[in-house]
Amino acid sequence: MYYQFGKVRPHLTTRSLNPENQETPIHFISFIEPVADSIFYRRNHFPYPILTPESFTLKISGSVHYALLINYSDLLKLPSKSKRVLIECSGNKRAYFEEKVFGEQWENGAMSEGVWKGVPLKNLLEYTGIKAGVNEVVFRGRDVGVKSSQLIHYERSLPIAKALHTDVLIAYEYNGKPLSQKHGFPFRLIVPGWYGMASVKWLNEIILIKDKFTGPFQTNDYVYYYKNGTSEQVTTNHVNSTIQQPQDKQLVKSGTHEIKGIAWTGSGVVSKVEISFDKGDSWEQAKLKKIPKEHQTVSWSYPMEFKSGNEYHISVRATDNEGKTQPAEAIWNKKGYGYNAIMQITVKAE
Amino acid sequence: MYYQFGKVRPHLTTRSLNPENQETPIHFISFIEPVADSIFYRRNHFPYPILTPESFTLKISGSVHYALLINYSDLLKLPSKSKRVLIECSGNKRAYFEEKVFGEQWENGAMSEGVWKGVPLKNLLEYTGIKAGVNEVVFRGRDVGVKSSQLIHYERSLPIAKALHTDVLIAYEYNGKPLSQKHGFPFRLIVPGWYGMASVKWLNEIILIKDKFTGPFQTNDYVYYYKNGTSEQVTTNHVNSTIQQPQDKQLVKSGTHEIKGIAWTGSGVVSKVEISFDKGDSWEQAKLKKIPKEHQTVSWSYPMEFKSGNEYHISVRATDNEGKTQPAEAIWNKKGYGYNAIMQITVKAE
Numbered sequence: 001m002y003y004q005f006g007k008v009r010p011h012l013t014t015r016s017l018n019p020e021n022q023e024t025p026i027h028f029i030s031f032i033e034p035v036a037d038s039i040f041y042r043r044n045h046f047p048y049p050i051l052t053p054e055s056f057t058l059k060i061s062g063s064v065h066y067a068l069l070i071n072y073s074d075l076l077k078l079p080s081k082s083k084r085v086l087i088e089c090s091g092n093k094r095a096y097f098e099e100k101v102f103g104e105q106w107e108n109g110a111m112s113e114g115v116w117k118g119v120p121l122k123n124l125l126e127y128t129g130i131k132a133g134v135n136e137v138v139f140r141g142r143d144v145g146v147k148s149s150q151l152i153h154y155e156r157s158l159p160i161a162k163a164l165h166t167d168v169l170i171a172y173e174y175n176g177k178p179l180s181q182k183h184g185f186p187f188r189l190i191v192p193g194w195y196g197m198a199s200v201k202w203l204n205e206i207i208l209i210k211d212k213f214t215g216p217f218q219t220n221d222y223v224y225y226y227k228n229g230t231s232e233q234v235t236t237n238h239v240n241s242t243i244q245q246p247q248d249k250q251l252v253k254s255g256t257h258e259i260k261g262i263a264w265t266g267s268g269v270v271s272k273v274e275i276s277f278d279k280g281d282s283w284e285q286a287k288l289k290k291i292p293k294e295h296q297t298v299s300w301s302y303p304m305e306f307k308s309g310n311e312y313h314i315s316v317r318a319t320d321n322e323g324k325t326q327p328a329e330a331i332w333n334k335k336g337y338g339y340n341a342i343m344q345i346t347v348k349a350e
Numbered sequence: 351m352y353y354q355f356g357k358v359r360p361h362l363t364t365r366s367l368n369p370e371n372q373e374t375p376i377h378f379i380s381f382i383e384p385v386a387d388s389i390f391y392r393r394n395h396f397p398y399p400i401l402t403p404e405s406f407t408l409k410i411s412g413s414v415h416y417a418l419l420i421n422y423s424d425l426l427k428l429p430s431k432s433k434r435v436l437i438e439c440s441g442n443k444r445a446y447f448e449e450k451v452f453g454e455q456w457e458n459g460a461m462s463e464g465v466w467k468g469v470p471l472k473n474l475l476e477y478t479g480i481k482a483g484v485n486e487v488v489f490r491g492r493d494v495g496v497k498s499s500q501l502i503h504y505e506r507s508l509p510i511a512k513a514l515h516t517d518v519l520i521a522y523e524y525n526g527k528p529l530s531q532k533h534g535f536p537f538r539l540i541v542p543g544w545y546g547m548a549s550v551k552w553l554n555e556i557i558l559i560k561d562k563f564t565g566p567f568q569t570n571d572y573v574y575y576y577k578n579g580t581s582e583q584v585t586t587n588h589v590n591s592t593i594q595q596p597q598d599k600q601l602v603k604s605g606t607h608e609i610k611g612i613a614w615t616g617s618g619v620v621s622k623v624e625i626s627f628d629k630g631d632s633w634e635q636a637k638l639k640k641i642p643k644e645h646q647t648v649s650w651s652y653p654m655e656f657k658s659g660n661e662y663h664i665s666v667r668a669t670d671n672e673g674k675t676q677p678a679e680a681i682w683n684k685k686g687y688g689y690n691a692i693m694q695i696t697v698k699a700e
Contacts (some may be wrong), residue, residue: 011361014375016597025364102601102698247366251452348452 012039015104019044019145020182026109027244031262031297032289034084034114037180041110043089045154045217046145048182049202055142056186058170062138062208065129072186076172078119083167083192085295086113086264090195090222090234093330093339101336108242113297116190118171122164125208130160133210137163139189142202147216156200156222157213158191167192167295170203192295193266195234195337197222225334237266238340239326241273241300241318248345254308259286261343262297263318269293273300276315280328280342286316306349317342362389365454369394369495370532376459377594381612381647382639384434384464387530391460393439395504395567396495398532399552405492406536408474408520412488412558415479422536426522428469433517433542435645436463436614440545440572440584443680443689451686458592463647466540468521472514474556480510483560487513489539492552497566506550506572507563508541517542517645520553542645543616545584545687547572575684587616588690589676591623591650591668598695604658609636611693612647613668619643623650626665630678630692636666656699667692 010025024041049055056072089110094103125137140155162168169190172179179185184201191198197217222234241263246252263273270292274283289299306312319325330341360375374391399405406422439460444453475487490505512518519540522529529535534551541548547567572584591613596602613623620642624633639649656662669675680691 010364010367011372013363014360014378016600017360017378022361028364028367100599100696102599105597105599247455249450249452249455250366346450 010039012042013107013109015106019046020048021104023106023109024112026111026242027247029244030299031113032299034175035112037114037174037177037183040112040114040174040183041089042182043091043110043196044143045147046143049142049144051181051185055202055204058187058203058206060124060128060206060208063131063134063210064125064208065131066127068124068128070124072172075119075170075187079123080117080119081169082115082117083169083190083295084113084115084293085190085192086111086237086297087190087196087199088237088264090197090337094336096339096341097330097332097336099332101332101334103336110196114175116169116171116188117173117176118169118187118190120166121168121170121189121206122166124170124206125164128208130208134160134208135211136160136209136213138207138209138213138215139200139203140205140207141184141200142204152216154200154217155213155215156198156217157209157215158198160208162191162194193236195222195237197234221335222337223335224331224337227332234337237264238338239263239265239270239318239320239324240340241316241326241343243314243316243343243345246345246347248347250347251350252306252347254306254349256303256305258301258303259314260299260301261286261316262299263292264297265318265320265322265324267294268320268322268324270298270318271321273298273316273318275302277312279313279344280315283317306347308349311346311348313344313346315342315344360389362392363457363459365456369396370398371454373456373459374462376461376592377597379594380649381463382649384525385462387464387524387527387533390462390464390524390533391439392532393441393460393546394493395497396493399492399494401531401535405552405554408537408553408556410474410478410556410558413481413484413560414475414558415481416477418474418478420474422522425469425520425537428473430467430469431519432465432467432523433519433540433645434463434465434643435540435542436461436587436647437540437546437549438587438614440547440687444686446689446691447680447682447686449682451684453686460546464525466519466521466538467523467526468519468537468540470516471518471520471539471556472516474520475514475558480558484510484558485561486510486559486563488557488559488563488565489550489553490555490557491534491550492554498570502566504550504567505563505565506548506567507559507565508548510558512541512544543586545572545587547584571685572687573685574681574687577682584687587614588688589615589620589668589670589674590690591666591676591693593664593666593693593695596695596697598697600697601700602656602697604656604699606653606655608651608653609664610649610651611636611666612649613642614647615668615670615672615674617644618670618672618674620648620668621671623648623666623668625652627662629663629694630665633667656697658699661696661698663694663696665692665694
């Protein structure tokens, strides 16, 4: 009878519009469900590509015995695999570096997780036949733009051993539907356990090479440039965690409620999530909502009594089964990748 | 023939969902056009109210000669006024206080501006007749919730002199359309020049009183609690400005492009906007896009040559015709209202 006003809902947080870079409102979404396509974070290097007939083909060439040009409908007929995978931007949490770095100031939400369906790359490479001496596999998207005064496609490579991992997919579905246009339709490479720059969208060409690939997204961007002058390529996700509720500086209602968040790692699985109320002097274990799985976030919670008028300092850290744990301080690097310091917030009870 | 992917667009930035508090992506929107209803910032104290038949009436009572109950369709027949007005949350820019304060960490976008149409409150008060000795006018919205263990409506008062200002409106349209449900349908008080807490949404009752109104949103919230122990109510907007493009820590393309932003003030009008590239040692005037008007933002710009590899520190400050100017440091107050320090960003040219 009476009209109830529209449901409240979170929106993407805009970091830039040209190209479009928008962040998932991670404080409010549950990672127990796959992230809806509409709030999947968006990280682009160039404007969205125009969809042409050529977008619907996938070419495999270079050091192969039989070059292939597979069209969309044929690829969909090949044996497929579905896998729930987290994709995290290597610039996620960049805003938290204490000595600020230039670039999009991503907070916690440059990451999303859901179910990808596609054809294992390994199967396709077996059809083409890999020539002796192949070292890397280059993936070229259809997105194009000017970089260092040159018109280039977004392209990245994987070492051949990683490319042959059975979980690396040529995905064409997300959460049971064709990939959306903004997230790589019709094909996207999915590289579980590596930061998102490896999962090339609008994938159009795959080229096997014997040399080292030296495109700018490989040797200029997506490189950790450390303070001591050394550098190293960005590859595997670091062990990490985020408090989703409450938020930093939030005025919480007094009473008992749960502190909630997620944890994840790049290789292996999360083995524990710990919480501290004394800035790390003592740690207690948070409860994991499911048994951690490779390449997926695990939700955790910790029930806490908040007393009116009191302030609470809350720290959280994750550790994985390979013994990696979040450091007190993130390793600073010039371009601001891979931030994974222990997360710390302060809240006050009303 | 070829399909061009969907237009990119900014979304509201979520600060909390219950109640819904969402910020306008100010870095990307032009204030030359009125802000679209869908990206008007949202600041709520309680869940959205349920729309009932009583929502469509406006009751004026208390110290009046003739109490009134006006219904929606009758109010729309009264002589009306349209006015372009900025509404800014008093917590806008709270995130920038250096000694952090609790509460929603609004950045720049807890402000929006557009055209409000409605009946001047003064006219309605003339119909009812104001009794001698009236001191304040209380405005009660239909939004309800628990605060300090009591179920209360959102309500605030204005001093009678302010309530009788001809620009104070009972608005029923925004940008030529009925107010939307999330922004106060069917009636919203509009108090130009005061921070947004005064512009009560879902306005339902107006009560004239001889005493001082002491509701919690008047005497607990929306009070500047200063470090020296004194306090003062939040009323008029402070003189202020924001750089919309580029953003802090942005990697800008080399070449000449415009630094853009807005400026505004609470009473009077903006008289100048200045920009500094040497942390305030010297200032140059930015160009205003129109003649500043009371209660409206004015857009400004400054053309600048960015040279590849260089870093730029940019400061901006507005001054109004009453001689008020933005301070180097905002006046810290416990609840984090009225932040208006000179805005400073650092960018690097690629």
